[in-house]
Amino acid sequence: MIKFLDIQAMNEAHGTKIEEAILRVTRSGWYLRGEETRRFEADYAHYIGCRHAIGCGNGLDALRLIFRAYIEMGHLHEGDEVIVPANTYIASILAVTDNRLTPIFVEPDAQTLQIDETLIEQAITPRTRAILIVHLYGRCAYTSHIGDLCHKYNLLLIEDNAQAHGCSAPPTFPRKGDHTQSTSPQGEVVRRARTGSLGHAAGHSFYPGKNLGALGDAGCVTTDDDELATTIRALGNYGSSEKYIFHYTGYNSRIDELQAAVLAAKLPHLDADNHHRATIAELYYRGIDNPLIHLPRHVDPEHNVYHLFPIFCDERDHLQQHLKAYGIETLIHYPIPPHQQECYKEYAHLSLPITEQIHRTELSLPIGPTMSQTKVQEVIKAINDFKLKDYPRITK
Ligand SMILES: Cc1ncc(COP(=O)(O)O)c(C=O)c1O
Known part of the structure; x- marks a missing residue:
């Protein structure tokens, strides 16, 4: 797990x-x-x-x-x-x-988020x-x-x-x-x-x-x-x-x-913890290679302390299910954008397609100051193994 x-x-x-x-x-x-x-x-x-x-x-x-x-x-x-x-x-x-x-x-800008x-x-x-x-x-x-x-x-x-x-x-x-x-x-x-x-x-x-x-x-x-x-x-x-x-x-x-x-x-210890997060992010950037997955623009670790590591996939829910089968926990940040929340009905009419796309396709991978490189490699392998043919219900 x-x-x-x-x-x-x-x-x-x-x-x-x-x-x-x-x-x-x-x-x-x-x-x-x-x-x-x-x-x-x-x-x-x-x-x-x-x-x-x-x-x-x-x-x-x-x-x-x-x-x-x-x-x-x-x-x-x-x-x-x-x-x-x-x-x-x-x-x-x-x-x-x-x-x-x-x-x-x-x-937002779809590349920088x-x-x-x-x-x-x-x-x-x-x-x-x-x-x-x-x-x-x-x-x-x-x-x-x-x-x-x-x-x-x-x-x-x-x-x-x-x-x-x-x-x-x-x-x-x-x-x-x-x-x-x-x-x-x-x-x-x-x-x-x-x-x-x-x-x-x-x-x-x-x-x-x-x-x-x-x-x-x-x-x-x-x-x-x-x-x-x-x-x-x-x-x-x-x-x-x-x-x-x-x-x-x-x-x-x-x-x-x-x-x-x-x-x-x-x-x-915050700087050392952030450095560890950046090392994990570097491994993800180098290792993730799957045409179904899109990564956000890579920026210098000084300008990114990798609180989260978001990736994007049109079949996000299937990807999450796939990773779960490998024992990998992921979260979505966030499933519903603020303007579409029930508490903000007055903004429901807004059309914000980039925001909506981000919220529809985002999945956050495990990352943290105590995560081992072996676990990162397991996540990378599971992501690279993700194929649409394993999910026949997907209609494109
Ligand atoms: C971007 C952002 N703003 C504000 C908050 C609110 O912080 P808190 O949970 O401490 O109220 C959070 C935390 O969850 C957050 O992620």
Whole structure:
């Protein structure tokens, strides 16, 4: 049996450090808004290359808090339009609509799977205020053209970095005069342009299966903007920055000390874990050779931390069945695009053929920091053995 992702093995690999962290927090008697949170926020801000990391309950909340904070700060207003990729996990869109903002769906490029930069400008209207890019599958969605459009139309650039911890922008970034050259809380200048530091603010998820995963729900916002950071911190604490004084009608969305301590213990291993993922991806790119299977464009591992390894097949469900017969677990990311979900009936009329095609044909292969090369070769062999004649019900 080849698991899609062996989360147990991933955490066992850092078992002693995680157990030490848990024991330390348990014995401390302090479980929220303490030293562990401060330390993780400082470490993560430094890693991403931003002045601030603000822990919160999960990745959806991180994005919701960003949009809500911009509303409180007067930069966004109800009904403003936010350009979003049409192919994403629904949380990206929920964060927009939950704040009564209007998502404008833009098709992805079928090769990169990221928002198609050439289609963005025509989607901009006088009501457009922001672009949300999603580094989906662990691939960098930023392009210098997107940066230029944000400058030209004075738009906020918000990143959904839930799937891309450790990913970096292509060499065209940072450009002169941009706001991303940042000083870490430790006073060190950070030059690496990681995703999560490319725009005005970014939401991160530490859901257990993510590249940096907690032992439950957790998330954070990164930003260089001091006012935004203060507003988000208050919003996530019922709307209060001073005990029992409420500036906003806020939420309770905080990272707890246990999750912060576990994440701080795992963070130093993130680059090595991502490197292992890239090695597996390289084997898949070299080994998969089947005319029925299409692979997305191969990009430099710096710009892809391989949170997922998506492949595409017109007979996706048969392929999944075939791999299951070989004992290989796969998942679909995602079977139904946001605009076709029942909760978004108002967008059901949209025709987004590239998005729909991606959702109809995508299959994610096993990949993770503890997967062995032998298992990767087993997956490759099973994929290369897939033939349509084994599935006579297929009508072409
Ligand atoms: C692209 C994307 N955005 C947002 C989220 C939401 O994160 P969370 O599950 O922590 O709320 C996820 C996670 O599943 C995601 O994959």
